[in-house]
Amino acid sequence: MDRAEKKEAVATLHEVFSKTSVVVVAHYSGLTVAQMQNLRKQMKLAGARVQVAKNRLAKIALEGTDVASVGSLLKGPALIAYSDDPVAAPKVAVAFAKDYEKFVLLGGAMGKTALNVDGIKSLATLPSLDELRAKLLGLLQAPATKLAQLSTAPAAKLARVFGAYASKDAA
Incomplete structure (x- = not known):
């Protein structure tokens, strides 16, 4: 990567970290390409995204954001999963970690x-x-559904309901 590409990558990551509500960091070492594509597909279906970025660039992009606490987790082959829904990325990441032992959750951040x-x-x-x-x-x-059911009930059932409420109020 040349300097301009690095600046663009940092700016893109900074924008992602500024707008997202939850970030999950995990190690992906040992996963095959097919498994990574499966993870990306599952995240996309849940409304989340997965991104592999250079740790140094990601740490620079984290500066000044609410989720800056994940910077210490970025060591080794780490990926970042994020979503606007606070539950989507963690839910998919935990399910994927159960299926693949080489996918290791490290932690994350939700806001600050x-x-x-x-x-x-x-x-x-x-x-x-x-x-x-x-x-x-x-x-x-x-x-509303219960009221509609009561209005269509026979008069005897309606009288029993009123009687039950009257005895309940008297007690």
């Missing part, structure tokens, strides 16, 4: 919070943003 391997694993167990939205939508729709 540095994460060790256990922190990455616990972050991976949380539901994604889309799952949380679906649950919230289900909770919002549930009362």
